[in-house]
Amino acid sequence: MSDPRIYGMIKDIFVEFFELKESQVRPEATLFEDLGLDSLDMVDLAVELQAKFGFTFDRAADEEKIRAIRTVRNFCDYVEEKIKILNIKLPDL
């Protein structure tokens, strides 16, 4: 989780869509237990990834990686890796 821009953008998504406080979206917070998200929220997260970053969960290629996502940090790492692989340019903060 080396790029603070990604963490910032993901935190914004969590705050806006899941009505969480910024302080709740800590890197070590677990998505389901700590933040109270569920499988439908994961669908909305996928939709927002598409809107904000131009890609979404690739279930065929990344099945294991997606299944391993437990925390905000895991999620940020997945997004960061995809951004590098797909060479997506992020906006400057």
Place this chain on the structure above:
Amino acid sequence: MNRNRVVITGYGIVSPYGIGAEKMFDGLYANRSAVVNIREWLGPRAPAYHSLVAAPLQEIPDPRDVPRTFRRNMGPLAVIAYRSCVDAIAHAAVPAGAVGSPGFGIVYSSTTGSAEALEESFRVYIEDTLRVLPNSGSFFKIMSHTCTANVAHALGLRGIAYSVSSACASSTQAIGIAYDLLRRGAQEMILCGGSEELHPLAVLIFDLLQAASWKYNDRPTQTPRPFDVQRDGTVCSAGAGALLLETEASARRRNAPILGEIAGYATNIDPTSMAQSSQESIVACIRAALADAGVRPEDVDYVNAHATATVAGDISEGLAIEEVFGGRPVPVSSLKGHMGHALAAAGVLELVGSLEMMRRGRLVPSLNLETPCPEAAGLNHIPHAGLEARVRCFVKNSFAFGGINAVLVVKEYAE
């Protein structure tokens, strides 16, 4: 067969007049029209419409009253349905533990799923080829049982859950089905009713079918005009209503105040026209409901008509009422002149309005009825000032596109 008696112990209302039954009663008894010009609301679509009148909600429940995990699956339709049900439960003072019991069900209705959500979904589907639906909740807002499912989830219901959809007869049928379930002992308590969110498309459909009022766009409070010779069509409106019905035994066990008794119900379909029910089929439905209630026409003190102010519909109903109750001038009125036609919600809103008339002993007239049309001239129309009347029993009519008729008989409760 020994059947349960079924009583009304609570209701919740969201009407064009605002949130809460009292606001609706105030509007009705003040003979205040909730109809407005909607040119501005329609925006660039307005030129496509002949009819520029509707009765939208003047007060909208705050969606944030619903927890996020439930709200994400609700369109405006389900949000107001939820509010009506929460208020009905509170009005009936249902004990908290009863709501999630297997004996507590729901039979709720709407004409369609949320039209607003459907529009949004199709826009995304058509404009953005990489997306199927806007979000995870889209389908749950669109599906035809959106109100029943969402209310049940938000309230934690575990009993029978049915969704009814029969356009303008929806909530009357929902109440009738709930009544049938309770009297045969399948449930102890049931939330029942209907919701309508009012989408521009609803107005346009009535417009296209030449059933919407269009001559009073600059005088919106003068339309619709039930049974009036100058009527020119109906006016669409929004609203949601719920009744808390329960078996008499359940209500008495918990000493709940009883507001009235559902004494009879009938429904039928007229296969001769999609657009309007015939006099013959309406007569058959009213007579079947009276027979179900064991009530003679002369025992009925008030008829709350469907009367939407369409040219043909009011004639069929007026003649049918005269045929059934002929020889005895039972007072008749329609509440469409006050608050337009809330389609799926119309039946329950008007039934609750009629319950209040029974409680107050004062009948509300058909607003905007000045000169009765010749075909309805034989009815006992309630004067503009209202009418003092002891109401022990009333009949509630609802008819729908598709030829569906539904009639309820409601009585004052007596042990």
